[in-house]
Amino acid sequence: MLTIDDLDVWFGYPPDRVDAVRNAAFSVAKGESFGLVGESGSGKSTILRAVAGLIDSWSGRIEVDGHPVHARRRDRAFYKTVQMVFQDPYASLHPRHSVDAVLSEALSLQGMDDIDRRIAKLLEDVGLGRGFRFRYPHQLSGGQRQRVAIARALAAEPRLLLLDEPTSALDVSVQAEILNLLTDLRAEHGLTYVMVSHDLAVVGHICDRLAVMQHGRIVEVMSVEALRKGAGEQEYTRHLIAASG
Template sequence: MLNVDDLSVWFGQAPDRVTAVHDATFDVAPGESFGLVGESGSGKSTILRAIAGLIPGWSGRIAVDGQAQAGDRRDRAFFRTVQMVFQDPYASLHPRHSVDAVLAETLRLQGMDRIDQRIVTLLDDVGLGRGFRFRYPHQLSGGQRQRVAIARALAAEPRLLLLDEPTSALDVSVQAEILNLLADLREEHGLTYLMVSHDLSVIAHMCDRLAVMQQGRIVEILPAARLRQGQGSTPYTTQLIAASAGYKAEVARPLRWPPKTGH
């Protein structure tokens, strides 16, 4: 479904050009969920934005369902196949557009018919129901806004979803609900996912395989089963897994509050 070969992405022009991604190569099979992990600034989200046509400066090859992409222009056929869900659902929704307006606009842009019926179906698919149809973003919780953003992405009936930290802006109590929703939608609609997250537990739960990124380069591609077992082939992956495991009791013990005063 997705082929990325020798992808490099940069910002600015020489001599001030900064390269954010260096020679990234990976494939995502139809129906697979593939993760990109790494510390902040490692280039994960930059790859998603280059695929979506949101960054003009890139070289290499990006192909979706066998169709090579060029530059930062994407045609309607591309967006019928690929949609993106962004990190912050409040920022990605127009504050003065109701849920109905958001979904209706997307459906019209994609040339869909039976707009009313499709809106009701989309809201049902993401677990909101028609009672949310005429609400505005400020009337919704963070989790509800992200459900609307997912419904908007599904409106085009895509086969590949680019998921950019889809739960990181949400409360912990809501994150699991959205992840379970995404897992259910993938199964029901036969979707392919490319997911970015700094949370290894999210990737281990959601993905089949993952690429580990460091300073703009892919240092390792491994099955999620090895991530769940805490196994990495490179020192950086091992360090990343150890850091994600949380604090160690013997390290935290001296940091207890309040400290002893000696009196």
């Protein structure tokens, strides 16, 4: 579903250019959930943003479902296939747009019809009743806002969801609810996930495999089983696992 090869991502121009990601390579199978982990600033979210089209200063190869992605242009078909859920549900929803307006706009942008029925179905899919439809973000909890953000991403009926720390801004009690929701949605809709997280427990809960990043490079790709056993091949990976325990 996603192939990344020899990916470099940078910001700025020489002599001030910063190389945020260097020589990254991994692939994610259809239906798989793949994690990107590492300390803050290691390049995890930068990869996600390059895939999503939010950063165009990159070189290398990005393919989605076998189709090459270009740095400076994305068509509607891309956004029907790929959607992103951001870290902060407070910042990602417009404060003066109701849930109905947010979902209506997302559906309209994708050229969907029967919007009324689709909104009801999206709210049901993310565990929010119809009573939430005409509420505004300030009337919702953090977990409810993130459910709306997930519903907005699902409006396009994508097959690949990019999840950028989707639970880190939430209370611990709510984190598990959102992770369980994401697990259920993946099974129900046959979704593929790429999830960025600094929390190895979160990745262990939802992912099949993961890549460990350090200083903009992928140092190791491993299975979640190896993660649970603490069986990293690289010293940095073992350090990361020990620190999370």
